[in-house]
Amino acid sequence: MSRSNKQLSAEQLLRIVLDTIPLRVFWKDTDLNYLGANQKLIDDIGFDRIEDLIGQSDYAIYSSPEEADPKRADDRKVITSGEAKLNIEEPLPIAGKKDKWLRTNKVPMRTPAGEIIGILGTYQDITAEVEYRQLIEHQALIDPLTKLANRRCLQNQIRDLDYQVAGLLFIDLDRFKQINDTLGHAIGDKLLQKVAGHFQTVADNHGALLARLGGDEFSIFLTQDNETDIKQQLADIAESALTIVDMPIEIEQHIVTVGASIGITTIESKTRSTTDSFTEADLAMYKAKVNGGNRYSFFEDSLKTSAQRKHTLYTQLHNAIDNQEFYLVYQPQFNADQELIGAEALARWRNSELGEVSPAEFIQIAEESGMIDKIGQWVIKQALEDAKQWHSLLHVSSNFKLAINVSSKQFYNKHLVDYVKQQLNDQSFDAQHLEIEITESLLLEQKQDALTAINELKNLGISIAIDDFGTGYSSLSYLAVLPLDKLKVDRAFVTDLANNETNKKLVEAMVGLAASLKLNIIAEGVETMTEIDALKTLNCFEYQGYYFDKPLSYSAFSDKYNNKR
Structure with missing residues (x-):
């Protein structure tokens, strides 16, 4: 041991170690009152000194019992069960600021005889990691070109939303490939963005969710608490979409027009798979396109029979x-x-x-x-x-x-x-x-x-x-x-x-x-x-x-x- 270390007391050396560890460290007694912590934790919770924390409970740290009680319940479970809780990710609310995210580990403190005398905990600030994950997850649910929800996001909504009855419209643009091939992909992309904006207006007017499925395909999802006129509402949405997409669109001095073929199916049970719903709407859309496009068609059982054939x-x-x-x-x-x-x-x-x-x-x-x-x-x-x-x-x-x-x-x-x-x-x-x-x-x-x-x-x-x-x-x-x-x-x-x-x-x-x-x-x-x-x-x-x-x-x-x- 160096001469300078010999001059430090064991308590001073332990304090240096605790403050050097790249983690927030705390320990509590069996009554769940704080016995100590390192400086990084004190800085996070906004206390001036470590001494101000000693003897306090989580009620002194969190803004409400609703926030503190779950933490105390976790601590008590560690003490009573004698089992550690490791790698728990949880938010840390901070008044007036954006929440931080923590990765917490809690283990029981034992005497040499095995008696549990408290709890030792560490947590790591993983806010940047969580925000990056959230960004990736967000990007996985958003179409980068139109900023609309994508197919995966729409499927999640169909699965997770509460509704009595719903309807799904599958929209495929007519003549888009011809425009894309003739005027180029840059014009095609801008056309998709403008069409997406038009469809968003239609969806908003009816309280529905719009998504881009890929290519020149879009979908609108409508939910209702009852079955009253659900088909009429879906038909109204389709009519509005056909009207608005049939209007001439100006893109970089080019005037282009596209139509749309729309297939519609109703969803009368949340137990059915989203794949079945998309398949039915797709079959109905194909019927509309085969019949000349620029129209909508409702799914019928005969379409599935025809598809199977x-x-x-x-x-x-x-x-x-x-x-x-x-x-x-x-x-x-x-x-x-x-x-x-x-x-x-x-x-x-x-x-x-x-x-x-x-x-x-x-x-x-x-x-x-x-x-x-x-x-x-x-x-x-x-x-x-x-x-x-x-x-x-x-x-x-x-x-x-x-x-x-x-x-x-x-x-x-x-x-x-x-x-x-x-x-x-x-x-x-x-x-x-x-x-x-x-x-x-x-x-x-x-x-x-x-x-x-x-x-x-x-x-x-x-x-x-x-x-x-x-x-x-x-x-x-x-x-x-x-x-x-x-x-x-x-x-x-x-x-x-x-x-x-x-x-x-x-x-x-x-x-x-x-x-x-x-x-x-x-x-x-x-x-x-x-x-x-x-x-x-x-x-x-x-x-x-x-x-x-x-x-x-x-x-x-x-x-x-x-x-x-």
């Missing part, structure tokens, strides 16, 4: 090709002399669990899931194999064409043209006997990659036809520019053609348009001789439909049209 189809579709569940049928095409001039290949799906699945169902799911490329390639390969046999065995006319529908989604696959070229080469199939059918929606989208692919297919010698012509929104300028060969008049215009003057005029206009562009034209869905006669008078001389034949399997087609000219 869709999920089942997706799961089964994933392995349908490997399980050889797809097959092709062919609907023959004829000219006015009833000569066989072609056939359209149509994909069909027979699943072991679901039975026959309509193309109207599985094509959409295949497109949404990305499986359309794999299915489309199988169709091309199988159809070319079948048609090659017909050219060899059926002695079909030299102008016989195999028509294959190609989804607009397939045109976004850069390998489409190469795959078609490879199949033509592998099967030695003359490209002049192949016709690719596209939809008008592909022209409307005007994607350069797709338009380039159409030109490349044409350069291979393949004919290009527009399927279901008249039902879409194709640009006439693209009809003139693209290397098209044929228009297919949709069956909607052929049905009852002889008696429907409007359809007559429309078909006459289509025939005239095709003639002016030097395109062939064929009518789909022909079912009666009367319709054929009407089409002939309008100068349409190629037909496809049940009047001639239903779609046939490869073997049935081969048997029926053997040597058919």
Whole structure:
């Protein structure tokens, strides 16, 4: 021990140690009165001297018994049980100032014989640590762009709030992606901020909570103490949101407009999961969007049934090709002399669990899931194999064409043209006997990659036809520019053609348009001789439909049209 330490009394040395420890230290007797403390604690509680604390209880430190009593109860439990209480985090109220946060440890003081004679406690000021944690937790609940509550915060509110009945609106902006892609993400972010402000006004007016779920999705949560008119209130909120979001918004000299699709569900029991509520509102929103957007829709049980059906189809579709569940049928095409001039290949799906699945169902799911490329390639390969046999065995006319529908989604696959070229080469199939059918929606989208692919297919010698012509929104300028060969008049215009003057005029206009562009034209869905006669008078001389034949399997087609000219 150094000479200076020898000159200090044991009490002085202990005091130096206590005041040096980076903790607040105190000790009490079994009556819970203070016996001592270090200077850091004295400074915290605002006393002038340690001596002023000795003999005092917590009632002299805290501003009210309500604050002191819990501390004393903890101390008494330590003394009576003989067990320590460690790492307890608790606030320390300070009059006129922000509360501090403490991490407290309390242990019983014992004599060498084991008798408990009091309690020794320490606490550490962890205010900075707690405030940092609170900041992190706050940021985890707040959307940084709009400063709104985020999905997690909203889920917590739905779980924690007291209510009799509630409603959830799921809002998805219409046309946001187009604006974001065209004007840039900076403009897109500012648009989201402005829209968030508009929605906040709507939510505030109805006493509801607004949250941003992510991307261009928002949600409004409304609670009520009774079920009176909850649906009407939710509808009113939706109407207000649709009205305000439909107004033009100016952002950096750009005037933009967005709409919204809104799904609504009611929450009639707090016991249900928030996941179910979001799922229902999301399904209702999707219904609103499918129906054209800029509208709201309430959840119905049928939507969940439809979603479950869709999920089942997706799961089964994933392995349908490997399980050889797809097959092709062919609907023959004829000219006015009833000569066989072609056939359209149509994909069909027979699943072991679901039975026959309509193309109207599985094509959409295949497109949404990305499986359309794999299915489309199988169709091309199988159809070319079948048609090659017909050219060899059926002695079909030299102008016989195999028509294959190609989804607009397939045109976004850069390998489409190469795959078609490879199949033509592998099967030695003359490209002049192949016709690719596209939809008008592909022209409307005007994607350069797709338009380039159409030109490349044409350069291979393949004919290009527009399927279901008249039902879409194709640009006439693209009809003139693209290397098209044929228009297919949709069956909607052929049905009852002889008696429907409007359809007559429309078909006459289509025939005239095709003639002016030097395109062939064929009518789909022909079912009666009367319709054929009407089409002939309008100068349409190629037909496809049940009047001639239903779609046939490869073997049935081969048997029926053997040597058919």
